[in-house]
Amino acid sequence: MTGPLTGLRFVEMAGIGPAPFAAMVLADLGATGIRIESPRAGLAVGDPLGDVTRRGRESVVVDLRRDEGRDLVLDLISGADVLIEGFRPGVMERLGLGPHESLQHQPSLVYGRMTGWGQDGPWAHAAGHDLDYIAIAGVLAHTARRGQPPTPPLNLVGDYGGGAMLLIVGILAALWEAQRSGQGQVVDAAMVDGAALLMSLFHSMSAQGLWQEETGVNLLDSGAPFYDVYRTADGKWLAVACLEPQFYAEWLRIADLADADLPAQFDVSRWDDLRRAFADVVATKTRDEWAVLADRTDACVAPVLTMSEAPAHPHLAARGTFIDINGIVQPAPAPRFSRTAPDVPTPVSAPRRDTLIDWGVDADRVLSLADSGVIG
Numbered sequence: 001m002t003g004p005l006t007g008l009r010f011v012e013m014a015g016i017g018p019a020p021f022a023a024m025v026l027a028d029l030g031a032t033g034i035r036i037e038s039p040r041a042g043l044a045v046g047d048p049l050g051d052v053t054r055r056g057r058e059s060v061v062v063d064l065r066r067d068e069g070r071d072l073v074l075d076l077i078s079g080a081d082v083l084i085e086g087f088r089p090g091v092m093e094r095l096g097l098g099p100h101e102s103l104q105h106q107p108s109l110v111y112g113r114m115t116g117w118g119q120d121g122p123w124a125h126a127a128g129h130d131l132d133y134i135a136i137a138g139v140l141a142h143t144a145r146r147g148q149p150p151t152p153p154l155n156l157v158g159d160y161g162g163g164a165m166l167l168i169v170g171i172l173a174a175l176w177e178a179q180r181s182g183q184g185q186v187v188d189a190a191m192v193d194g195a196a197l198l199m200s201l202f203h204s205m206s207a208q209g210l211w212q213e214e215t216g217v218n219l220l221d222s223g224a225p226f227y228d229v230y231r232t233a234d235g236k237w238l239a240v241a242c243l244e245p246q247f248y249a250e251w252l253r254i255a256d257l258a259d260a261d262l263p264a265q266f267d268v269s270r271w272d273d274l275r276r277a278f279a280d281v282v283a284t285k286t287r288d289e290w291a292v293l294a295d296r297t298d299a300c301v302a303p304v305l306t307m308s309e310a311p312a313h314p315h316l317a318a319r320g321t322f323i324d325i326n327g328i329v330q331p332a333p334a335p336r337f338s339r340t341a342p343d344v345p346t347p348v349s350a351p352r353r354d355t356l357i358d359w360g361v362d363a364d365r366v367l368s369l370a371d372s373g374v375i376g
Helices: 018-028 067-078 099-105 130-136 156-181 191-198 200-207 245-254 268-282 287-294 314-319 363-371
Strands: 009-013 032-037 058-061 082-085 110-115 185-190 227-231 237-241 301-303 322-325 328-331
Touching (some): 018 082, 018 156, 032 067, 067 099, 067 363, 099 110, 130 156, 130 191, 156 185, 156 191, 185 191, 227 268
Parallel strands (some): 009 032
Antiparallel strands (some): 227 237, 322 328
């Protein structure tokens, strides 16, 4: 393995959503991980071997309700730097794998906990999903056009931006501190906290009177006609995001509107007139014709591509933003590093008990655990 996290070892308790995504990013950057799967069926989306977020690390099936299974995981933890779990508060404690037991086995362990509501608070033990977390964090209400209901922004804001990414930040921060103190700690990463943090800019704008709570009337929520998407002649879409005056002037140039009788860019009272002018002109050409006109200009205009189209875009192809692993096109590891570039991630593999041997578990013990049904 190569990458800036080479040598880092983590244990991941299998789950869905942000916790495995965080584990994938650590593995992408060179860390060595082992994923602990349950023998009992859980929620899965499609074929597990096609789940890109499981790439880059091996897995093993362990029955954690058996004492031998719990002891095995504690032994793995004793040789790890990080643990990642995404269960409801109290589940790991009931399994005998909570922070108290884990830190006794590995005092410098960073214990990463990923939940929606956090480890405490009135809703800590309630069920929820991304949409619920961003709803009460003051995010979802603002993802709407004027007069329209809020649109779920996939599950990118709660699960991945506010969840997984803030969990990774917390883990790396705690690792940095542990290098100096020799002591591990618990990272309580709550999607509701992270989603709220992502709204920092808009809290700032609101405090300055630059943001209204009415949706679809503001600078970045489709209110501004120069920060929106427009339908093209072929029924596809063009993103126009020319906020700065010099970029706005370039958009008017490529749209052949530089000499048109248009309202001033920031004349909010006439934004509807400006939007109609933009919609009319964009509808005269196909998406790809606009892409050619905007290519390498400062107009801040881009074609709206689907997941299947994005890998073929010349810029993304040149950078290798997407890779093919075992026939599955998927995003490449990010970000980039000048000296310690990560390897291409290993493909998703089925659980394998010999992974335990790679982690230092005696082969005879592995065989005995397999014979007794503790591991699959």
